[in-house]
Amino acid sequence: MTYTLNKFAAECHDALKADPGQAGRKKVLESVKKALKDDEFIREYLPDTAEKERNIIYEDPELGFCICAHVYKGAKKGFPHDHGTTWAIYGQAVGETEMTDWKVVSPAHDDEPAKVKLEKSYHLKPGDAHLYPEGTIHAPLRDGPTKLIRIEGVNTDRLKRSRIEPV
């Protein structure tokens, strides 16, 4: 393996420590692309035998960002969602994801979820990586098996997400 998880995590850590904003995230995006190109890395961390669809393979003890390995064995339709107060990077390793971006037409209020409308759709192909800033709403659609490397600014297992409904 030419690119190791240790090296990947250290590059992300250094980039985000120096600049947690756009410049740091762009560097992280480049590191994700490096990992996506490394067949051995993909074999090791995104094995066909993965038991769970989402595996956190690294969580930074200081900055809180996570490197997640996703293995979807069949088609899967995601619902429009944001990542609460954090950002994320989606990197496509295997297969293809149709990503859709959604725009808020009426914000959430009282018990009503935010209403969102489809804005655009594009394909993430192997090697592609895309940054989703805080609050951006997207839904991944997959026609077949896919594997992704995702970075979360903080572990979204612990985040409260907005309630969102497509119109």
Ligand SMILES: [Fe+2]
């Ligand atoms: Fe997402």
